[in-house]
Amino acid sequence: MIGQHPPTEQIVLENVLAALGNPIRLAITRILAEGGEHPCGAVGLRLEPPISKSTLTHHWRVLRDSGVIWQQPAGRENLLSLRRQDLDDRYPGLLDAILGGARADTSRT
Amino acid sequence: MIGQHPPTEQIVLENVLAALGNPIRLAITRILAEGGEHPCGAVGLRLEPPISKSTLTHHWRVLRDSGVIWQQPAGRENLLSLRRQDLDDRYPGLLDAILGGARADTSRT
Numbered sequence: 001m002i003g004q005h006p007p008t009e010q011i012v013l014e015n016v017l018a019a020l021g022n023p024i025r026l027a028i029t030r031i032l033a034e035g036g037e038h039p040c041g042a043v044g045l046r047l048e049p050p051i052s053k054s055t056l057t058h059h060w061r062v063l064r065d066s067g068v069i070w071q072q073p074a075g076r077e078n079l080l081s082l083r084r085q086d087l088d089d090r091y092p093g094l095l096d097a098i099l100g101g102a103r104a105d106t107s108r109t
Numbered sequence: 110m111i112g113q114h115p116p117t118e119q120i121v122l123e124n125v126l127a128a129l130g131n132p133i134r135l136a137i138t139r140i141l142a143e144g145g146e147h148p149c150g151a152v153g154l155r156l157e158p159p160i161s162k163s164t165l166t167h168h169w170r171v172l173r174d175s176g177v178i179w180q181q182p183a184g185r186e187n188l189l190s191l192r193r194q195d196l197d198d199r200y201p202g203l204l205d206a207i208l209g210g211a212r213a214d215t216s217r218t
Contacts, residue, residue, distance in 0.1 A: 013207070026123055091209070097206045
């Protein structure tokens with residue numbers, strides 16, 4: 001069962017930062033930042049190294065509960081999308097700075 | 110004994126976000142963002158609610174190890190300062206977006 005998504009006005013910065021302060025969740029967010037909706041299975045397949053389904057379930061929940069992603073049931077899977085507009089409304093420039101920082105870190109390795 | 114501070118090039122975004130994804134550490138960072146050096150005791154006194162010394166010691170370490178703050182011994186205390194230049198160099202716009210978001214959240218409550 002999918003839990004509740006926080007209304008935009010109830011998103012809390014510390015929760016967003018804690019959610020994104022994890023390499024797997026940051027990688028997931030970079031994928032979702034491509035835009036649109038992504039089946040959770042397809043996102044999972046793009047992660048290196050592969051992550052177990054139970055661990056992924058935990059990460060979807062952290063990202064959903066913090067207000068970073070939408071998670072919508074669609075048949076046997078869920079469709080994930082980034083709550084970009086909500087995050088940009090609450091914290092202008094934050095998501096772009098984080099995504100830019102992640103790209104910069106990746107290009108340094 | 111003060112541990113090592115990570116060189117600027119070894120700062121990792123996920124660690125910075127995880128460090129700041131905590132209400133106490135975010136409050137500490139907002140104080141240090143005023144600029145200059147602050148004795149750790151003085152910073153501790155400004156936190157609401159009051160935090161125990163052992164808990165504060167943990168938070169200094171998380172902020173130092175992630176590259177967010179300098180922690181320099183000075184007699185019986187430590188002087189804390191924000192590694193603003195290093196963070197701005199590595200992640201342009203990130204600190205400003207986070208500090209702005211924290212102010213916005215505070216003004217909503």
